[in-house]
Amino acid sequence: MDPATTRGVVDRMRKRKLVKTEPGLEDKREVIIHLEAEGQRLVDLLGPASAQICDATMEGLSSAEKVALEFLLRKICGDESA
Secondary structure, three states: OOHHHHHHHHHHHHHOOOEEEEEOOOOOOOEEEEEOHHHHHHHHHHHHHHHHHHHHHOOOOOHHHHHHHHHHHHHHOOOOOO
Protein backbone atom coordinates (compact mmCIF):
# COMPACT_ATOMS: atom_id res chain seq x y z
CA MET A 1 0.00 0.00 0.00
CA ASP A 2 1.12 3.52 -0.59
CA PRO A 3 1.63 5.83 2.44
CA ALA A 4 -1.68 7.67 2.00
CA THR A 5 -3.67 4.43 1.88
CA THR A 6 -1.78 3.03 4.85
CA ARG A 7 -2.47 6.18 6.86
CA GLY A 8 -6.18 5.92 6.05
CA VAL A 9 -6.34 2.27 7.08
CA VAL A 10 -4.49 2.95 10.33
CA ASP A 11 -6.71 5.96 11.09
CA ARG A 12 -9.85 3.86 10.61
CA MET A 13 -8.40 1.10 12.80
CA ARG A 14 -7.52 3.66 15.48
CA LYS A 15 -11.06 5.08 15.43
CA ARG A 16 -12.40 1.54 15.95
CA LYS A 17 -10.01 1.14 18.93
CA LEU A 18 -8.17 -1.71 17.20
CA VAL A 19 -4.75 -0.03 17.35
CA LYS A 20 -3.05 2.87 19.10
CA THR A 21 -0.28 4.96 17.62
CA GLU A 22 2.63 6.93 18.98
CA PRO A 23 5.45 8.90 17.40
CA GLY A 24 8.76 7.16 16.83
CA LEU A 25 11.37 7.53 19.54
CA GLU A 26 14.17 8.82 17.34
CA ASP A 27 12.32 10.06 14.25
CA LYS A 28 9.09 11.92 15.01
CA ARG A 29 7.92 11.34 11.42
CA GLU A 30 7.81 7.63 12.22
CA VAL A 31 4.60 6.19 13.66
CA ILE A 32 4.64 3.15 15.95
CA ILE A 33 1.44 1.09 15.81
CA HIS A 34 0.37 -1.17 18.69
CA LEU A 35 -2.56 -3.57 18.78
CA GLU A 36 -5.23 -2.74 21.33
CA ALA A 37 -7.06 -5.55 23.15
CA GLU A 38 -9.93 -5.44 20.63
CA GLY A 39 -7.46 -5.61 17.74
CA GLN A 40 -5.83 -8.68 19.29
CA ARG A 41 -9.26 -10.26 19.76
CA LEU A 42 -9.94 -9.82 16.05
CA VAL A 43 -6.54 -11.26 15.13
CA ASP A 44 -7.30 -14.29 17.30
CA LEU A 45 -10.80 -14.63 15.83
CA LEU A 46 -9.79 -14.21 12.18
CA GLY A 47 -6.46 -16.07 12.30
CA PRO A 48 -7.90 -19.45 11.26
CA ALA A 49 -9.82 -17.90 8.34
CA SER A 50 -6.67 -16.09 7.27
CA ALA A 51 -4.75 -19.38 7.20
CA GLN A 52 -7.48 -20.96 5.07
CA ILE A 53 -7.37 -18.02 2.64
CA CYS A 54 -3.57 -18.30 2.36
CA ASP A 55 -3.86 -22.04 1.69
CA ALA A 56 -6.51 -21.46 -0.99
CA THR A 57 -4.46 -18.68 -2.58
CA MET A 58 -1.37 -20.87 -2.89
CA GLU A 59 -3.30 -24.02 -3.82
CA GLY A 60 -1.97 -24.12 -7.40
CA LEU A 61 1.68 -23.64 -6.40
CA SER A 62 4.23 -26.40 -5.99
CA SER A 63 5.97 -26.80 -2.63
CA ALA A 64 9.06 -25.05 -3.99
CA GLU A 65 6.97 -22.16 -5.34
CA LYS A 66 5.24 -21.76 -1.96
CA VAL A 67 8.61 -21.57 -0.19
CA ALA A 68 9.89 -19.06 -2.76
CA LEU A 69 6.78 -16.89 -2.45
CA GLU A 70 6.91 -16.88 1.35
CA PHE A 71 10.63 -15.99 1.22
CA LEU A 72 9.99 -13.10 -1.18
CA LEU A 73 7.08 -11.75 0.85
CA ARG A 74 9.20 -11.81 4.02
CA LYS A 75 11.98 -10.03 2.14
CA ILE A 76 9.60 -7.35 0.83
CA CYS A 77 8.35 -6.81 4.40
CA GLY A 78 11.90 -6.26 5.64
CA ASP A 79 12.31 -9.55 7.49
CA GLU A 80 16.06 -9.80 7.95
CA SER A 81 15.90 -13.60 8.19
CA ALA A 82 14.75 -13.76 4.55
